[in-house]
Amino acid sequence: MPTTSEVNRRHFMATAMGLAAAAATLPKLRAQNGGKSANSTVGYGFIGAGSRGQQLLQHLSRTEVGRPIALCDIYSENLKKGIKTVGGNPEGYYDYKELLARKDIDAVYIAVPLFTHFEITKAALEAGKHVFCEKSLVFTPEEVHQLRALAAKYPNQIIQVGLQRRYSEFYQVARQMIDKGMLGRVTHMQAQWHRNGDWRRPVKDKTLEEQINWRMYRKYSGGLVAELASHQIDIAEWMFGYPPVSVMGVGGIDYWKDGRDIYDNIQLIYTYPKGEKLMYSSITNNAHMPYSGLQGIREVGEVIMGDAGTIQISLGKGMWYREPDAPKVGKAGAAKENWTAGATVTEAALTKGFPILPGQDVDTRDSDSFIAKEVKFAKRWLYNKGILVPEEVRDPVGIELEDFLLCVRDGKKPKANLDVGLNDSIGVILANLAMDQERKVKFSEIETMGKGEKTPAKKRG
Numbered sequence: 001m002p003t004t005s006e007v008n009r010r011h012f013m014a015t016a017m018g019l020a021a022a023a024a025t026l027p028k029l030r031a032q033n034g035g036k037s038a039n040s041t042v043g044y045g046f047i048g049a050g051s052r053g054q055q056l057l058q059h060l061s062r063t064e065v066g067r068p069i070a071l072c073d074i075y076s077e078n079l080k081k082g083i084k085t086v087g088g089n090p091e092g093y094y095d096y097k098e099l100l101a102r103k104d105i106d107a108v109y110i111a112v113p114l115f116t117h118f119e120i121t122k123a124a125l126e127a128g129k130h131v132f133c134e135k136s137l138v139f140t141p142e143e144v145h146q147l148r149a150l151a152a153k154y155p156n157q158i159i160q161v162g163l164q165r166r167y168s169e170f171y172q173v174a175r176q177m178i179d180k181g182m183l184g185r186v187t188h189m190q191a192q193w194h195r196n197g198d199w200r201r202p203v204k205d206k207t208l209e210e211q212i213n214w215r216m217y218r219k220y221s222g223g224l225v226a227e228l229a230s231h232q233i234d235i236a237e238w239m240f241g242y243p244p245v246s247v248m249g250v251g252g253i254d255y256w257k258d259g260r261d262i263y264d265n266i267q268l269i270y271t272y273p274k275g276e277k278l279m280y281s282s283i284t285n286n287a288h289m290p291y292s293g294l295q296g297i298r299e300v301g302e303v304i305m306g307d308a309g310t311i312q313i314s315l316g317k318g319m320w321y322r323e324p325d326a327p328k329v330g331k332a333g334a335a336k337e338n339w340t341a342g343a344t345v346t347e348a349a350l351t352k353g354f355p356i357l358p359g360q361d362v363d364t365r366d367s368d369s370f371i372a373k374e375v376k377f378a379k380r381w382l383y384n385k386g387i388l389v390p391e392e393v394r395d396p397v398g399i400e401l402e403d404f405l406l407c408v409r410d411g412k413k414p415k416a417n418l419d420v421g422l423n424d425s426i427g428v429i430l431a432n433l434a435m436d437q438e439r440k441v442k443f444s445e446i447e448t449m450g451k452g453e454k455t456p457a458k459k460r461g
């Protein structure tokens, strides 16, 4: 992937870019961090300062829990930009092994292309670091098994995956509503991530095509399933309460015939242990949002359906609908008195859609000032009238990144942990297999895949 000249210039000092020496700026950074001592903040490294990496670094530049010690990228432009974005003059490297050798780094963020996630995660664990790795966690069946074994070998090191919806208040409220029985028995989910565009990045130098557009090629990428569906496969597992038992699907390269070898449209059906289904669609030539409750949201969303109600949800918006003919007994019937526990709702939600409101935004507390209570009351009124759309109190990406540092600092366990990440990756790997081999793939097959056993290549008859 790297050009020869990039790789050969292995060790890249921040000073070479005319920035002040990293050591000289550390006291300033600590001062910005509210004067905390170095011990109360986690020293971290960052590997892969590309498109996603820059977004993560922007969030990290605002945290007080960690301090950036070093950044690594094989591409000098991204490395320079990343150092600038995060601030604090971390040292720059071209070789991640040199970054990992530093003793003053406790934890690393990894935001490189999918096919290198495992290699770098493995090296980081072996170097004694805690790891945050972007989704999808691993690329191949072999890597699923190897990462599980590595995690068992290093039980005191945290592994967190970049599935930020796990940190969203909207999704957390949706999960609580399911727990309270407000949807009754949850049996189906629909999810889409539709875009209208070729999904390509501009390439000035043709020799860098695969390096820059790695997503388009199977040797580096899991295509739409890994890059988009992985978020929603995880939501389905979270909302149903367990991973799938099988997947089938159809994919094609039918619109963008431009040399890519990943599918440009996919349709998947996942089945769960009690017969629950996730119907999934990702296409790349129409971005319309068909879920009526998600007006104002483009491209991406999910519908969670139970016998007592429905939730339509995306990052930043959620609507709840009560089934008019919901069962009156059992969990759904008993749920009414619990309506206010997870989300702020009213009787008006009996038949028409009602916004899901993350509690912190509108729930008044005794400690709130008179003004704060009034503002929350006004907000609730505006939401109910549909005049104001509730928003995440804080971007879940910022929360997931900081929570990782807090897990490292305080010994907490991450929400988006190893099992979440591996189940998600299995969901990606097997969906691609199901489409390639045109058959229904059982999730149990992963246990023999990548262990020297042959994968059955039967086609649907």
Ligand SMILES: NC(=O)c1ccc[n+]([C@@H]2O[C@H](COP(=O)([O-])OP(=O)(O)OC[C@H]3O[C@@H](n4cnc5c(N)ncnc54)[C@H](O)[C@@H]3O)[C@@H](O)[C@H]2O)c1
Pocket (backbone or CB within 6 Å): 001, 047, 048, 049, 050, 051, 052, 053, 072, 073, 074, 075, 078, 094, 096, 111, 112, 113, 114, 116, 134, 135, 136, 162, 163, 164, 211, 212, 226, 227
């Ligand atoms: N959680 C999310 O919502 C989300 C969103 C976008 C991307 N992602 C994930 O983030 C990851 C990166 O995606 P991207 O869009 O930023 O890709 P990108 O190509 O824009 O960036 C990858 C960066 O990694 C660098 N790199 C490649 N190999 C390297 C190596 N061996 N050592 C150091 N640096 C290396 C590249 O030079 C580049 O700067 C992917 O796994 C992707 O799925 C997650």
